[in-house]
Amino acid sequence: MIYELRLYSVAPGRMHDVHERFGTHLPALFQRHGVECVGRWSALAGPDAPRFVYLLAYRDYAHREAVWAGFYQDAEWWRIRAETNAGHEMVERHDLYFLKPNASWPLASQPDAQVQGGLHELVQQQVAPGRNADANAFLVQTWLPLLQSAGAQVLGVFDMAAGSGMQKIVMLHAWPDAATWHAGRRRIESDAGLRSELARQRREAGTTYFERAEVNLLDPAPGAVIRAGLGRLPA
Incomplete structure (x- = not known):
């Protein structure tokens, strides 16, 4: 299996909004498309802190591609994204790593x-x-x-x-x-x-x-x- 580690640099004052998106708006959508988020955190200290950090698990790379293809075709995601961004991007930069x-x-x-x-x-x-x-x-x-x-x-x-x-x-x-x-x-x-x-x-x-x-x-x-x-x- 593989894991995907994402570290998001969040716009000032918007960490609460990111947690609200992931804790309230995304769980049902993740479940619908088989996105398995196995951990999420705030980075309190470290490079570019504060950052939002989360970890995803997949069977393999093909599984990952299938999961996100369905997710990004779902109009509900784009509605949630626009609503929670509220006119300003919450995430200013993201670093992505694949792990085994x-x-x-x-x-x-x-x-x-x-x-x-x-x-x-x-x-x-x-x-x-x-x-x-x-x-x-x-x-x-x-x-x-x-x-x-x-x-x-x-x-x-x-x-x-x-x-x-x-x-x-x-x-x-x-x-x-x-x-x-x-x-x-x-x-x-x-x-x-x-x-x-x-x-x-x-x-x-x-x-x-x-x-x-x-x-x-x-x-x-x-x-x-x-x-x-x-x-x-x-x-």
Whole structure:
């Protein structure tokens, strides 16, 4: 299956209107055309924040094309768009990425369990050139266990299939609250085992497998239902 990640730069003062469109006007239309929105958020901090962020799931690219072909031919969408824009575009810019599940993404024990509020985190992690296999091993053996021990719930781990910066792993984490996120991040940065592993990578490979990262801190959208499995289908 594939996922589509959309990040919208919203016109000043119109974030509430975007949430109103997605929470009130679009659910019935999405259901009619098979658009599966598995998560939506506001980006509180990160590049170009504030941004509206949402994640869509499809069986494959053909399914995506069929879904949106029907959606954009529906006169109801154009009515909703005009009504909610109210004479001025709400979205000033959008960034779109296609993702595929990473092999290291752990299966949720209860994939339909609803993820509670709190603070979520979207990480676009640049991977050193030619180090994908090493990066995945690092994820499984070191990074994901450390995140979980620090208090994060791993919602999703993806490979970038299309979009800017193809050599990326994209991760979604849920933290119970901002205090846990802050303490967890400090714990990760000071972890002796992690520092030792990164030193080994630099010594043996001349770089760390994870390079720079783009991080967005996310607030779940009002009324959004985000499930532990993010709509993931069995392989």
